[in-house]
Amino acid sequence: MRPSNRAADELRAVTIERNVARYAEGSCLIKFGGTHVLCTASLEDKPPAWLRGQGRGWVTAEYSMLPRATHTRTRRESTSGKQTGRSQEIQRLIGRSLRAVTNLQGLGERQITLDCDVLQADGGTRTAAITGAWVALHDCVKWMRGRSIIKDHPLRDHVAAISCGISNGEPVLDLDYAEDSAAETDANFVMTGGGSLVEVQATAEAAVFSDGQLHAMLTLARAGIARLVDLQKTAVA
Amino acid sequence: MRPSNRAADELRAVTIERNVARYAEGSCLIKFGGTHVLCTASLEDKPPAWLRGQGRGWVTAEYSMLPRATHTRTRRESTSGKQTGRSQEIQRLIGRSLRAVTNLQGLGERQITLDCDVLQADGGTRTAAITGAWVALHDCVKWMRGRSIIKDHPLRDHVAAISCGISNGEPVLDLDYAEDSAAETDANFVMTGGGSLVEVQATAEAAVFSDGQLHAMLTLARAGIARLVDLQKTAVA
Amino acid sequence: MRPSNRAADELRAVTIERNVARYAEGSCLIKFGGTHVLCTASLEDKPPAWLRGQGRGWVTAEYSMLPRATHTRTRRESTSGKQTGRSQEIQRLIGRSLRAVTNLQGLGERQITLDCDVLQADGGTRTAAITGAWVALHDCVKWMRGRSIIKDHPLRDHVAAISCGISNGEPVLDLDYAEDSAAETDANFVMTGGGSLVEVQATAEAAVFSDGQLHAMLTLARAGIARLVDLQKTAVA
Amino acid sequence: MRPSNRAADELRAVTIERNVARYAEGSCLIKFGGTHVLCTASLEDKPPAWLRGQGRGWVTAEYSMLPRATHTRTRRESTSGKQTGRSQEIQRLIGRSLRAVTNLQGLGERQITLDCDVLQADGGTRTAAITGAWVALHDCVKWMRGRSIIKDHPLRDHVAAISCGISNGEPVLDLDYAEDSAAETDANFVMTGGGSLVEVQATAEAAVFSDGQLHAMLTLARAGIARLVDLQKTAVA
Amino acid sequence: MRPSNRAADELRAVTIERNVARYAEGSCLIKFGGTHVLCTASLEDKPPAWLRGQGRGWVTAEYSMLPRATHTRTRRESTSGKQTGRSQEIQRLIGRSLRAVTNLQGLGERQITLDCDVLQADGGTRTAAITGAWVALHDCVKWMRGRSIIKDHPLRDHVAAISCGISNGEPVLDLDYAEDSAAETDANFVMTGGGSLVEVQATAEAAVFSDGQLHAMLTLARAGIARLVDLQKTAVA
């Protein structure tokens, strides 16, 4: 039995609340159980400097945790003077994931920044961030279309993410912090609404893993992400 | 008539929601109209290095705004590598204000950090932060007393804060962003539950001001802070 | 009796020596007793980037203390890699104070930077800096007019500043370091030559304060600043 | 046909030269074709601060590219003041990979730092770095055993890494820069000598990918890593 | 004829004013013509961390220029976040020069920091700084002996410095800014009171130089430094 009494293939309670930030072009507060992430999309009327004059736009992300999102207080990145390697790694992943389903030509020479700020962290913050960032991005492009800034819909598909792990030898879905910190192997999967893979990151923590275990986690993830995409559809309906 | 249709001495709708952060020893989400600040109190079992061995504790604060708390996105302080002067100035004010009503000897050799993170900003973020931080601090010391970490209550009084301004020549209370950015003079007052002054900061923006105008703002602030203290009392009752 | 044997409303010996920096467009060395601040005004032929194309100029300030201006050596800000929060807070105050009496349109698209470097610190460095910076700014605009860079005088009035405090229960003027570090309340007032208020900053240190005490400090400050303005007039005559 | 005229499952010429750094406890220069990485292992007689007193050691890594390792000169990280997100991500991966085959208890309270400096970059720098770092680490623990600092061999197995990709729709092994920058999907695999998985990172670049494509890349990687492990064995024989 | 109408071997007017900083253990304001440097010596009761427990002390220096010490304003190092390479090079030279005449064992486990802050710069700031720093250091050790902190005098000799150059083909002494910026070769010499060499730094600017020119500059420097040492003796008499 899992620490949270969930079945091996059971997601935590997931909720998505849209339009939580008054000024952002798109926003949501997404909760994967005790993990709460505020996602906002901010439109800027020019692309990053290195992309100027190429007729394309850009989607990027920034990720941060509030100091007391965690069990013990974490030092604020602004006072230590730099982002941690972990934060940078996660925000690069979020940006890549969203760009994988965006037609950048369709944005014109503009940039959308997805800020994912973790208000409370109980494992799986990066997967909640990706799943919520899609909703914020969706609402941002809807806002743009409503003002005729763009004509066609530049999002080709949904994108969502979930974690899996090998815990006490068994593959499990959507680990919370307690389970994650004890798991032998830890993996994150990012997939499209159509079921294609966008990113796979699997890491041996306490023990190395086999092809079969990778495959079992992939199977769990596929089902979990399908449910997350349904929740995204309901949210933006 | 004010842009928000309020009377000159009328606060915005103020709400205080306690226990919003699962891991913090004390927390609240305070709203002054469209200004939303998440306040958490984090207990650390040792004082800052410069205070070691003196038998006293310390209360400090950190302040930050989420990038899209504002009309246009603000650059994240962790990516620019340092806090702005404005953030530092505000967090120094929050810390001083809370220490003014805390018996630091009563904390023992410990530190409480008050993190004030602005989720949405519509003027008066520092005054909401001080008012909310008091609630988080209150709950933190209550948590400590519940675990017999300390015996006596180290908070001597309430502390709360409100902004005033001279707007179109008239003194007004609790300015929102629209009013604040057009005001001739801008002031922040911090007072105790007993009505004593803790901090006065009045600044000429578009026009210098007179002793009479300072006095009129002080009178407005006194009434407004009394109402905020009542709201704090209700919140922690 | 005060530690310095001064009457409650007595300034320290104040001297202003003009033209102390060969290359600056305006400069002075101002002394408030043992507090010595070197103020220079530097003219730059373009405004800050965010102000370009608006037909206005800008006045800004930077403040720093030499490492051994103080009783014990303070770490140099350039080796710690950033300005302290205190330095930033003070230089923001100096800049605001000077802009309050400057017609920024009258400067054209130019910037004047007031560097206030504390050679020796015995309390009241920010008030000496503001009072001296006005002299440096005055001489800079005089220099500009002498070269027909501008035609009209962009300074609308004098501006000067003084500290007050509640010391042993009594309001006193112009605190030195010994008095300042023991005072119950600490306040800084910035006023124009015409007697209008530009900035009020009053802070409870060891004890909260009353409206009456704020008013008493304001009265002391008004008289002190009038004398400082007279000294500025003599200096630039 | 691949740009390099290699078969889909063909590695570039791989060479490992040991003992290239006079002072390091272990070192090698590893070449994957035009990618050259200098790997050194440095023993420090205490663990990182957060691990003190736990009877265990630590293995960590740092990764950097010389400015002109690349087609056009890259700005030196020491002059920009921080490591790029990419460098941090890679060095975290190298450290995790080596720890996965190291008995940290067996090191005692010591730290081994693996510095991986890319002298020339033609794709696959992180996989060459992991493969070479294992040799440097091997020689470092051999050095320690030779001096009776440790008794048992703390390396449980080999670890090596290789990249794969989907290029023109076909899975290929060990991409050089030209192939990598045009590939639809990019993946890195880290495995032990025994064939277990340590890390899988697969990323959609120009196109999303399927389970089948992931599996095909995994099969290629397994064969490639087996050959790299053979080369490690020959090198340290 | 030189721009300053001086003879080739003529120093600028040099003055040394002692005891200019109330709190420092030693201080002077030294002027080489229009170059003004404030030098303070600060005693700290422990050596730097890397020297602990070795029974020796340390002498170090920090060098900085006020922003408007120069013709056009220089950016403040504390706002740019780091010292320039030039400042670091100069302060390393000052520290080495003073240590060359100090018996570090004689200081005990203490550190003396020499802060050299350039108030006005007209060429030769590093040579003025070294010459003035000796006076501040002298007064600091005198202060220590007066309080019986040390018994013997740890200064073995005087140390002073002067610049030379090849200007219009002729060797000249003590260049001001105008001459320095046009000189073909620029050199700085540091010598003891006894006439031994401590440091020679000669640099081709507009033209390479010969052994004969180096020797001619050395001869000029020797005479100039002898006069500076006389001025130091008079100052501390």
Next chain:
Amino acid sequence: MRPSNRAADELRAVTIERNVARYAEGSCLIKFGGTHVLCTASLEDKPPAWLRGQGRGWVTAEYSMLPRATHTRTRRESTSGKQTGRSQEIQRLIGRSLRAVTNLQGLGERQITLDCDVLQADGGTRTAAITGAWVALHDCVKWMRGRSIIKDHPLRDHVAAISCGISNGEPVLDLDYAEDSAAETDANFVMTGGGSLVEVQATAEAAVFSDGQLHAMLTLARAGIARLVDLQKTAVA
């Protein structure tokens, strides 16, 4: 007898291997005994910002040591967030030395950056770097002439450098680390192929030095540099 059994005027074995970096416009690996420096020249098609529009180019240098180039591991400058003062001092010296023999007008509005990365350090890294950088610069301008980017050869002469020292009272040439760390005086000389002086830096370490000792070191350096210039000629022949 010297620790390395060399005669007082004997260089270590010096080798220069050209074309070691595939992408650089010029490169070499230079070895002075156990000191190995990788030098690359990178051409950029615009000058630094401060030189734009003046019809001239620029030659600059960056210097760094790999963390384990030294006996004990040195902290990586990119993780400490800034270059050390030593690195900055050395790279400024390398840049000046190369510019002394370059016709900057002849480069047109371009910049050449010489990266000198120390793979292994056994004393004399800066002199090896200067000597090797000349070869890289030579090959870079040859590359430019081969592509008709420039017409005339902008290098006016060779430039090379060597260290000398006073060791056990005797002047010696080309010190290795063991000898350097025990020497009384340490000097670096930079000269042209024609035998003119470009830079002299002589520093008292354990003892001050005399004019005669400076002259003796200069004589040794002159012979050593002549041999280095011969090696450069052979290398680029």
